[in-house]
Amino acid sequence: MFGVDIGGTGIKGAPVDLDQGALSDARYKIDTPQPATPESVIDGVHQVIEHFGWSGPVGVTFPGVVVDGTTRTAANVDSGWVGLDARGMLGDRLGLPVVVLNDADAAGVAEMTFGAGRGRGGTVIMLTLGTGIGSALFVDGHLVPNTELGHLELHGHDAEKRASVKAREDEDLSWEHWAHRLKKYLAHVEMLFSPDLFVIGGGVSRKPDKFLPLIHGISAEIVPAELQNSAGIVGAAMAAAKL
Template identity: 90%
Template sequence: MNMFGVDIGGTGIKGAPVDLDRGDLADERFKVLTPHPATPESVADGVAEVVGHFGHTGPLGVTFPGVVVDGVTRTAANVDSGWVGQDARKLLSDRLGQPVVVLNDADAAGVAEMTFGAGRGRGGTVLLLTLGTGIGSALFVDGHLVPNTELGHLELHGHDAEKRASVKAREDEDLSWEHWARRLRKYLAHVEMLFSPDLFVIGGGVSRKPEKFLPLIHGISAEIVPAELQNNAGIVGAAMAAAKL
């Protein structure tokens, strides 16, 4: 069965039809740049462009980089503040003329990884971290999601952790992989102290290059693995949510 998923990020908006029997994209994904400012209306236009590229009609899932409760976006760290309190489900449904479900981006990626990827069949406490413009998190206890954890906003040395350990921080500060890995290790150690996970799954675009940084991270008790669905996990998770509409 094919469903459609769209993943809104701080840098790009990407989407594709998803084969839910295989847990993989059914077609090559299409991406547009996230507008700046990333207002609700301009982002909705970007989502419409992605959906229109495929001529998709019918239900779809859309991820958002922030807390989402019953289709309402509660936070907006890497997009315009106009998203705070926005009924995103209604906004996007009206813009597209199709049924839409909206969920946190890392939660969507985590559900996909737990079903089809690196977390498949794992019990205990599993924590997926998406490293990109910010840091998203999805926490699972015996396969059950604890939604909207947003652990990228934990304070680390006086800063939001994502301001120090995201991929954007590495790129903006032109950090070497070694320097960035030290920062990431400190963040993982902090999260491990709070949640004692059995497994860390590292997602986002950087999961395509695990050899660059994972061997440099030491002193963490939990197993650390790259996301198997890599940066497509959010799209797959969004499509999974759409299948429940």
């Protein structure tokens, strides 16, 4: 199967071995066009798929709420995505069967199946830290879709404006300063949902030693995503396999 992960800064994809839950070829990534209009991003998705000569079903993740193939929000891409039949547009452009789903939900499903959440019951929250903060909420292994916990208000701001990787980079924060912000965000989410486990994903999951030891006072277990930044691609391919 094949998965494509649309992010605020990059569009990446690869064929996936669903027996192993791993990429079966090195991923191909391009920069997300700016502005990230539907037409330009969909052209980018086409470029990624064309790179591999893929001709089967495709799963595509999107950084926002997705309901029945329609994109409802667009926090880190162009507002033209709001209310768009993304599945229809992608299907027309690619000429392939397509499924579209929230990016963090895809990553979470992959982690619950093949990674850090495998076999875990109770309440598990996957947080993808990147341009924004994506979230996936699971109760006894069942996904509650489109939670968008990155937009919880924290000290008068969207949480992702304070605690995302982009915020750390834009403000040139030290790991310690950023970990302090992230801890405040995790404490807020924990107060609301009392999870048993936080899984931290996104590219920063490759560097857990830089920040996880600096986070204290959270009751839930906190672990890095095992599939790291490939989780969204794997989850997208899992969704494509159901077409």
